[in-house]
Amino acid sequence: MTANVTQLKSQNSATLTDNSSNKRIDFPMLEGSVGPKVIDIRKLYAETGHFTYDPGFTSTASCESKITYIDGDEGVLLYRGYPIEELAEHSDFSEVCYLLLKGELPSASEKRKFEHDITVHTMVHEQLTRFYQGFRRDAHPMAVLCGVVGALSAFYHDSLDISDARQRMIASHRLIAKLPTIAAMAYKYSVGQPFMYPRNDLNYAENFLYMTFGVPCEEYKVNKTVARALDKLFMLHADHEQNASTSTVRLAGSSGANPFACIAAGIATLWGPAHGGANEAVLQMLQEIGSKDRIPEFIRKVKAKEEGVRLMGFGHRVYKNYDPRAKVIQKSCHEVLGELGVKDEPLLEIAMELERIALQDDYFVQRKLYPNVDFYSGIIYKAMGFPTAMFTALFAVARTVGWIAQWNEMIEDPAQKIGRPRQLYTGHGRRAYVPLHRRG
Numbered sequence: 001m002t003a004n005v006t007q008l009k010s011q012n013s014a015t016l017t018d019n020s021s022n023k024r025i026d027f028p029m030l031e032g033s034v035g036p037k038v039i040d041i042r043k044l045y046a047e048t049g050h051f052t053y054d055p056g057f058t059s060t061a062s063c064e065s066k067i068t069y070i071d072g073d074e075g076v077l078l079y080r081g082y083p084i085e086e087l088a089e090h091s092d093f094s095e096v097c098y099l100l101l102k103g104e105l106p107s108a109s110e111k112r113k114f115e116h117d118i119t120v121h122t123m124v125h126e127q128l129t130r131f132y133q134g135f136r137r138d139a140h141p142m143a144v145l146c147g148v149v150g151a152l153s154a155f156y157h158d159s160l161d162i163s164d165a166r167q168r169m170i171a172s173h174r175l176i177a178k179l180p181t182i183a184a185m186a187y188k189y190s191v192g193q194p195f196m197y198p199r200n201d202l203n204y205a206e207n208f209l210y211m212t213f214g215v216p217c218e219e220y221k222v223n224k225t226v227a228r229a230l231d232k233l234f235m236l237h238a239d240h241e242q243n244a245s246t247s248t249v250r251l252a253g254s255s256g257a258n259p260f261a262c263i264a265a266g267i268a269t270l271w272g273p274a275h276g277g278a279n280e281a282v283l284q285m286l287q288e289i290g291s292k293d294r295i296p297e298f299i300r301k302v303k304a305k306e307e308g309v310r311l312m313g314f315g316h317r318v319y320k321n322y323d324p325r326a327k328v329i330q331k332s333c334h335e336v337l338g339e340l341g342v343k344d345e346p347l348l349e350i351a352m353e354l355e356r357i358a359l360q361d362d363y364f365v366q367r368k369l370y371p372n373v374d375f376y377s378g379i380i381y382k383a384m385g386f387p388t389a390m391f392t393a394l395f396a397v398a399r400t401v402g403w404i405a406q407w408n409e410m411i412e413d414p415a416q417k418i419g420r421p422r423q424l425y426t427g428h429g430r431r432a433y434v435p436l437h438r439r440g
């Protein structure tokens with residue numbers, strides 16, 4: 001592994017003029033390896049007594065990172081410098097996990113060792129299986145994941161010391177290895193079938209399919225095309241820079257919280273419909289539209305912003321162009337449906353027609369709204385046999401490696417501090433307490 005030399009260096013500076021005091025203050029500009037320059041405002045409060053105001057972090061870089069790069073205008077996504085399209089075509093999920101965690105693609109022997117390191121952790125502590133009985137059978141898998149992943153902290157005390165690099169790596173391997181087991185168990189519990197122990201002779205995606213759809217009384221034959229498509233979907237979802245769930249993991253981790261607790265926080269954030277929950281929302285939307293002739297009426301409602309109606313699976317905070325992951329998924333969607341003999345899937349037809357209409361409608365064009373990763377993924381998951389409620393859990397399985405790579409990077413960063421944003425306070429100023437009997 002080559003050492004990553006930090007790319008930050010001061011070039012020009014930015015000058016802020018405070019009109020109230022006529023004071024001019026220079027702030028250094030930092031330059032990354034690619035992407036926009038960044039104004040370093042760390043001294044702003046000390047020098048001016050002012051904060052910046054940036055709800056939603058639309059203009060704020062919260063950290064330095066070497067893991068993932070996105071150029072939203074060009075529709076580019078790189079993992080450690082490698083374009084996502086090339087990885088999706090030629091690589092596999094275990095290699096991508098290694099790349100994200102360690103910074104370089106593995107050699108053949110490094111890959112074998114890494115796969116071994118992961119597979120030895122695929123089982124969960126037997127006592128953890130009893131947690132499931134505490135949930136209702138109709139619990140959402142993401143609710144189960146939040147609880148069970150958080151509970152891992154109560155089982156693996158030998159990998160909680162975040163100051164020990166070896167323990168951090170063991171916790172990372174455990175999380176990557178156990179998430180498919182935990183997610184598959186959430187599904188099994190919901191349908192009343194026995195949990196399936198992992199099979200370490202299968203690869204990551206194959207084993208997940210086996211644990212989800214296999215039953216003890218029958219042999220389960222992995223469909224290679226389906227497994228390869230799932231592996232590809234896992235690669236596409238593995239990391240995505242400082243999105244809401246990753247930023248949550250970093251923020252939780254900045255307090256020194258253990259990795260299992262941090263990933264549980266990431267899972268909770270991913271669940272929201274504006275983030276990972278969108279894949280589930282897309283399918284519900286397509287089902288509600290129901291037929292191609294109802295699309296114009298739906299588009300009208302979206303444009304009228306009726307009751308907050310949005311075209312789910314469209315738009316992205318960073319991509320103002322086609323999400324490169326959506327392109328790969330759209331192609332994969334046709335392959336999987338072909339392999340599974342799903343002819344004329346009506347939801348795919350509705351999705352394609354929606355996309356066609358939206359891409360030429362002024363409302364979407366002007367706002368640069370393009371399909372994102374979630375637009376087609378749900379259709380593939382449905383064809384593979386996953387119930388809609390499992391879609392976001394699949395996202396969580398894939399994103400765990402990104403979260404844990406970002407968490408490790410943060411812990412190792414000497415500039416790391418507890419994350420503590422400030423605020424623009426608009427509430428009451430100081431006032432005297434009014435006793436209950438004097439309140440009107």
Ligand code: ACO
Nearest residue numbers: 273274275276278302310311312313314315316317367372
């Ligand atoms: N459908 C209709 N209009 C939209 C959509 C959409 N999907 N997305 C954005 N807009 C409109 C907004 O109404 C707004 O219009 P306005 O300027 O007239 O007020 C404008 O586009 C900008 O939208 P914002 O909400 O300010 O954009 P933001 O960057 O905050 O939101 C988000 C990004 C949350 C992804 C948004 O596009 C959205 O809700 N999309 C649908 C949900 C979705 O697919 N999420 C998955 C994202 S990818 C991921 O997390 C894996």
